[in-house]
Amino acid sequence: MPLGEFELIDRFFRRPARRSPLGIGDDCALLAPAPGMQLAVSSDMLVEGRHFLSTVRPERLGHKALAVNLSDLAACGAKPLAYTLALSMPRVDEAFLAGFAAGLHALADAHAIELVGGDTTAGPLTICITVFGEVPPGAALLRDGAHPGDDLWVSHPAGEGVSGGIGDARLALEVFRGELSLPGGDFEAVRRAMEQPQPRVALGLALRGVASAAIDLSDGLLGDLRHVLRRSGAARVSGEAGTAGHGTHALGASLDTATLPRSAVLAAQAEALQLTCLLTGGDDYELLFTAPPAARGLVERAAASAAVGVRRIGCIEAEPGVRLLDERGQPLVFEGRAFDHFLP
């Protein structure tokens, strides 16, 4: 007998609500934020063929769908609480659902959060997760707090040359596109970076009160850095936090490309490909953040407490524009653009 939508929710997604007053099964879920806390909310939609390939293992897809949302909470320094899942799929494929739910629940359990509600419908395979976290008022890490003179930092996996950091997901995509060939083990490593990114939630929490601005790397380092520069510049002019700021009063940055942390697999590629992957790759889910030079020790301590690496890759400047420097500190010309879903 075919599974209906309510049976499939029961079978694969319903688990008892532990922290929320009301979980799956009513018109709404109920959340009880801790008194005085602000609620951080982020929503990401993943579309087959755009954000993931049909060949991805369902466990990894379940992981990634939640990971990209947790990464947004990480970038805000918010503590994850709960999430909703809206899932559109062409048919009920029980093997897919079992794997997808296993990957989803495993990452949720690792962050002690629960699925509280959502929607299931027939349609093209599309996943929309909305995640909720809490943060004390004024403590959220925003994109608009960078100042000239601040250091520019990026997170990376703990250990030297370990796979999974910025650029690896793009390297895997190059292999899928047939533009590059990699030995089996290397491909598996960068493929895992693409399909199973690790959200830097612990680092985001540890950077509260330390970082002046933060963003998670999803569209490529250069594009995401420009978001920080635009919003921080606009906030400086208007004196207001949360200002949009698109280009008119942007700050600038110098970026020492040689210091960009990279996996051994990526480091073995041609220099031009390395730069493309590092600067415009996207799908990285590391944190890019700024902090005053006086906070270097605190940043290192935050990273150690979160068991991830951090690397100082440049600094924020008043002069607009991003200046790329090579290993000798000389200007480096790079033609590349951040990923945009609607631009060719």
Place this chain on the structure above:
Amino acid sequence: MPLGEFELIDRFFRRPARRSPLGIGDDCALLAPAPGMQLAVSSDMLVEGRHFLSTVRPERLGHKALAVNLSDLAACGAKPLAYTLALSMPRVDEAFLAGFAAGLHALADAHAIELVGGDTTAGPLTICITVFGEVPPGAALLRDGAHPGDDLWVSHPAGEGVSGGIGDARLALEVFRGELSLPGGDFEAVRRAMEQPQPRVALGLALRGVASAAIDLSDGLLGDLRHVLRRSGAARVSGEAGTAGHGTHALGASLDTATLPRSAVLAAQAEALQLTCLLTGGDDYELLFTAPPAARGLVERAAASAAVGVRRIGCIEAEPGVRLLDERGQPLVFEGRAFDHFLP
């Protein structure tokens, strides 16, 4: 020059955050729930060809995408606060986006809520809205509070025979499917019911402390009633609110089909079609709720304060099953099933 995703968000969706500490443009939005309030959350995904036809006017689609989510808040008696929008679309169609945003913003303004964040991507036309509301602890209307002896009520548009109540959306669908022909004005009226439903937010708020259980009608009256009966029966046995309860200890109900409120257009159709539309139509977004007989005056007053109609259509009984009665109180046989996205 083609519009990129950040430009289209700026052009069509960004408006200043008025009540939220942080709106569109950072990794997360920030909400500040009023102290002591619980947060009600609901998420619905609309897929082209499933939940709406490609012929729908973009303004109405924007309205409906938010309306179905507000309807879930209404069913919980929650006061709407904010929402996020994740939008996947094949290409940037500025005329579509302008209309869609206008319909969305108009309904949001009518409920004094704001768009705080979301996601935009290329892909099949799919809309996922997550809506947030607040409700005092213990005050949410749930599906599991019905008791034997309670009256069964349904809301309807104010006025006799006015279009837009239960069954009209299904009638429009029958016309789109070519199963039925209607005079132009009648078709326009039921089409509006399908494409531009009015969420009963004010009624849900007014029913706090009055209704014992509530649900919004999205899958068809019989199917949605069974959700209430199952969860209320399970809650009675376990003594716990929020229990799943699928069939083992369900309550029952008698439903006087002749009392079901219907538009003049629907009332002019063959009796069998009327019943199909009323009992299994779906996409109604009226509230189905229960209340003790002693509360009839309070229910009428709540409806009057919300400027909508309510009709008593039956009662809750301890004996499982739904007993349909005709206009003479005789058992009525009806073969129909609630809508399910994955069952034929």
